[in-house]
Amino acid sequence: MFFKLLFLFVVMPIVEIALLLHVGELIGGWTTFLIVIVTAIAGAHLVRAQGLAALSEIQHKTQQGVLPAESITEGLMILVAGVLLVTPGFITDAIGLCLTIPLTRKPLAKLIIREFGQQVVARSKVYGTHQSHQQQYPQDKPSGTVIEGEWQRKDDNR
Template sequence: MLIFLALVAVPIIEIALFIEVGGWIGLWPTIAIVIATAVAGTALLRAQGMAALGELQRRLDRGGDPSGPLAHGALILVAGIMLLTPGFFTDTVGFLLLIPPVRALVIRHLAKRVVVIGARRMGRGAGPGMGAGGGQWGPGGPEDPGHATVETGYREVDEPAGRPAEPAEPGTGQLPRERD
């Protein structure tokens, strides 16, 4: 119901604002403002989106919680959509979402309504398929001694029906031997 109201209310608000602003300053200045806000919004969106992506990468490299940068990135995306939608109301909402403290306030408000059912993070400890001391994400990347590398191989096998291939030797990484 809330989405339906938004889909009806937002266009009505935009039409009313276009009529009012167009009556005050005229048609061409109104169109110029809409185009200018889209261009300025795109530039701000690109800069803030890259900053959010950089922060996300730093958090992941350190093995930290990526939820903050992901939430900010999602709201920056919403801001971009709002800025690219023609209108004064959507532009105002879009520009407000590009202000980090406003995003933090929105995230805090939305976090009260979100319930995390389950989450799992594989860190530096041993996990399924990992050796002792290995981890899916080592803090320093592939060159870090705590980073696990798994080497695999394959070969295509055309097996007759009812005759499965032999399994690999467990823990050796060797391909199954050919049957005679």
């Protein structure tokens, strides 16, 4: 975990700055600056459109009574993409663009859900959570109609 954070907050910015300087030497500083500004603005608009589409899909699936796990995952990916696209740099822009475009985002979201789901199942088996309890004792599940209400014992002498 430490090395991931070190890479994210130390190595990645250094690589981004070096790439920006190199591109600036090749095409000019103002042109590089303009490209960074245009990608930030275009990325913000793209993220807004994709984010609204993801939110609409989440609402639609929720109204149907379906768990919108994939849509929520995609929404979080779009949020991360927005941060990456607004951050100056070509590498972060490329990653942000991949997270924004449905062609690359949807397969990645399915992969994340599959990996996360396996971790949840593995942890539930290790820690003995309620999910594994239900799997071991299926007779604990309520059957038929469930009626909620209050009750009081009539033979209680208090």
